[in-house]
Structures are given as structure tokens and as C-alpha cells.
Amino acid sequence: MESFLNGHGPAIELLAVYGADLQHCEDIFERTLHQQENISSQYQLQSGSIVPDRSRAVTIRGTSLSLLQGILSARLLYGKWRSSYLALDTAFRLHPTQIVPRLLDLFVYERPIFEALPVFFMFCRGGNRVSKVTLAAVLDSLKKLADHASSPSTKVGVVRAMFQAVEAYAGSAGVLNTRHLNILTRAVVCAMPRVPTTACTESSGGNKGIIKIVVDLFKQLFAYFAQHNALPDPITFNGTIPIALSLGYPLLAKTLFEDMVILDLSPNVPTAQCLLTTAGLLRDAELLKMAWTYISGCSERQLPDSHSWRTMKISARRCGLGSFTEDQPRLLDSETALNAETAMQAVDNDCVDLAPHGEGEQARIDANYAHNFENACTEMLELIRRMVKFQPGDFRDFHNHPLDEANLLTWPDNAEESWQRKLYDELTRDKEHENRNPTSLDGTDDHEPLAVSNTGIRFDELRYLNWKAINSLLVEAQQFDKRVEISTDTAIWDRRASPELKTKNPMAGARYAISMEQLQAFLHDICEEKAREMGENDWRALILRLRKPEHDS
Secondary structure, X not given: OHHHHHOHHHHHHHHHHOOOOHHHHHHHHHHHHHOOOOHHHHHHOOOOOOOOOOOOOOOOOOOOOHHHHHHHHHHHHOOOXXXXXXXXXXXXXXXXXXXXXXXXXXXXXXXXXXXHHHHHHHHHHOOOOOOHHHHHHHHHHHHHHHHOOOOHHHHHHHHXXXXXXXXXXXXXXXXXXXXXXXXXXXHHHHOOOOOOOOOOOOOOHHHHXXXXXXXXXXXXXXXXXXXXXXOOOHHHHHOOHXXXXXXXXXXXXXHHHHHHHHOOOOOOHHXXXXXHHHHHHHOOHHHHHHHHHHHHHHHHOOOOOHHHHHHHHHHHXXXXXXXHHOOOHHHOOHHHHHHHHHHHHHHHHOOXXXXXXXXXXXXXXXXXXXHHHHHHHHHHHHHHHHHHOOOOOOEOOOOOOOOOHHHOOOOOOOOOHHHHHHHHHHHHOOHHHHHHOOOOOOOOOOOOOOOEOOOOOEHHHHHHHHHHHXXXXXXXXXHHHHHHHHHHHHHOOOOOOOOOOEEEOOOOOOEEEXXXXXXXXXXXXXXXXXXXXXXXXXXXXXXXXXOOOHHHO
């Protein structure tokens, strides 16, 4: 009977994917609950239920998470974030160390990354299984967030969070692969401070300091991933060398290429073209010859184009190898040779060069940004050194060495621990069970030890940490929902219409007259609400309201 009822979970998810009405999915969920033979299992699968003993695993039959997975999928697909998080809360309360990976995938792909990341950390903290593809998706989302960050501190902070996500994944017995390495290396290089010159020869001592710490970070990163049998591949370097050059770090591009040669890897044509430019900036004749060898070596399928030829001509002139080009035209077809000849004449007739403006000019970068970036790299180096001590596939002790709580939302920031513990006990303590099964002062009874996760955290503490994280996610999701609705109203605002145009009230769902200035001010208030100090009563009322099932609201 239990397996038959569990089949309703995937059925609900399929119905939602193919467009079934959410209410229809909810009706199936409710009917399936009431078909359970065990009254206790009916109760435990509902939001707000209380487990008999918070310190031990739930052994009640019929509490499989398959049914919860189905209804959670339907709710997320229809944007019902509150009921989705309440279903996730139920799953973590029942089986905090046995959550199916599909639940995490739903939040990673259906919710914004600043909500998906705490859910990811919750999974890893309990020792739940997380797939390699899911980690790659989380890292990709964080990389995109860093690329679009307007604040340098935000960009660096997101890259640091990427490394912490890798630590959490590896700590829950996850095994890393080369794709994860490639995303991390690109993110680090993209986060480097841009050198504000058209080109640079690394004359700035500050730049060399940044390059040194990045090179050290990459060496440690490569060594750690090698423990997981994940070695760098051509994509690792083809994805970082052009970025390093575009940001003004030709010396770093050269260093990465040297590592590429040591690993017996070959650059692709675009990377080899970047190496030609690098050779000219650094006046490195050997690098120029090697880069051109890679380009000409690809001529079996595609002859060097006029752009490669022109870049080689400029770099050769800077390296003092003007005669190097004399025997090269034989590699070109007739049309490309004509274009290359035209390009050479243009180079000879104008002052186009790769050198920075002013030969003695030193490239200066933002000092605060550089300082923050170096500090972040130092922290990431220490993180890698911690991870190296553990073997791949082993669980870490997250009780004595907890994950960074900054990635597990704790909104509002001034919510005191005593408030949270008090409300948690009120909502989740089974006083009758505790009276029937008194425990000793050391946290154990005479019959059975307390349950502990593979990551070294007792079940009672793990359930409490998850409960706090769900509270924070509920508040964060509420704020995101408000921002999205206000941003949508702003985007569709017809500026040519009357300033008294009717728009939707995101707070009450009503229609009322509001000006553009009022709309923008309201959006500002929404964004600033998280900074507002709250007393215990306000915080308590907020959490109780958000934890109330939507159909009861």
C-alpha cells in the first residue's frame, strides 16, 4: 500500500509539468494523505507537524518523501514559494539526512540563487547526497551573479561563496570533477581588478602581488582537485588566459600557458592569438614563436587568418623579430595573403601598437578592490588547505567545524538566539513524549543513543538549524516576491500615460492609484526593509504569519 501511494508523488509532478491546475494537484495530495493506513503518517506529512522525538530518526511507516516531492514540485512550478518552503521544512523535519536530491534540484532551477544556495548548504550540512550536476548548476549561477555584480565587494564575496559551496559539497562525501574546476578558475580570474590602461606590461608592483596570490591559489586548487582525479583540461586554460589578458594581466596569461605546457595541453586558436598579444606586451620572443607554432599547426583544417597575421606582425616588431615574418606568407592562401599584406601595410604606415600609452606609465588599479581581492584569495587558500586534509568521499565533522553561517540566511540580523529557541520549542516540542521518555542530563537515555548525522551533528541540533534556515528563506522569498512584482510594474509602466495610472498593489493585491515616484519609493522601502530592527514580538508575529499554511491565511 505504501509503495502504491508513493507513486502519486511522481504523478503529481508530471501533472504540474504538463499544465494541470495547481488546485487539482493539491486535491490529489490531500486525497492521498487520507488514504494512508497509518493516522500518524497522515499527520507527519502535513505542514507544522511535530515529530515524536526531535533527537532521533522518524520510524513511522508511510512518511516517505516521494509524495512531498511531488506536491513541492507543483507548488514551485506555480510560484507558490511559501507552501513550497513549508513542504521543504516538513521534509527536513522528518528525515534531515535522507532528503532526495530532486528536492534540491527544484530549488536550484526554480528559485533565485540567493535562495537556492542556503538550501544547498542545508543539504550538505546534513550529509544528504548532492549530484555533481547540481553543484555545477549552483556554481554556474553564482558565476553569473558575480559577473553582473556592480559592487567589487559583492563580486569578490560571491566568488568566496563558490569556494565555500565546494567545501560543503566535498564535506558531504561529494566527489569533484573538472567542470567544477573550470567554473572556479574562470570566476577567480573574472573577479580580478581590471587594470585601467589599454595594455599593461605588469610594471606595477601591486599587480605582481595580485598575480602571485592568484597563481598560488590555482596551484593549490589544481592539487586539491587532483585528489579527486579531476585534472585541468584545455578548457581550464582556454577559458582563463583570454580573460586574464583582457583585464590587463599578460604576465598571468603567460604563467597559465606555462602550466598548460607542463600538462601537455594545447591552446585553441583564439587562446593562441591572445598569447601572440601577450608575447608582444612582455617582449617575449620565445612565447611569440610558440604561439605562432600553435596557430600554424592548426592550418591543416584552417589557415591562419589576417587577424592572426597582423597580431603576429605587431608583436614581432615589439620583440625585435622583424625578420620572423619573412617566411610566413607561404602558410596563407591567396585571399588571406592579400588581406595580410594589406594589414601589414596598415601596421607599417600607422602607429598601431600593443604598448600602453606612455612607455613609463605604470598601470594602477583600485587599491581598495585589490586589497579586498587579495584578502579573499588568502581566505580561499586557507579553505583549500583545510580541504586537502580530507580524502575524497569522506564526510567532514560539521559539528566541530561548522559551515560558514553567512551562507545560511539569518534574517533579520538582530533576531536573538533566545527568541528563536523559545519559539522553536513552542512549535516543535512534543511534551507528552518527553514526559513519557525522560532523558538524563547528558542528553541520552538508558535505552538508545541520540541519532547523529554522518557529518557529526545531532538530529535535535540539525533540525533546529534547518528550522532557522527555513524561517530566513521564507522572509527572503517574501522580499524577492515583492521586488519582482514592483519591478514588473515599473517595467510595464507607460510613461506617456497619466501619472495616476492604475497599478497593482503588491501588498494587498488591490488596485489603487499610485504615481511613478510613489512606486519607486515603495520599491526602495522594500529593499531597505531587511535593515529594520525588530523586537521579539514583531519577529515572532512575522515568523508565525509566514509559517501559516496559505489556505489558512
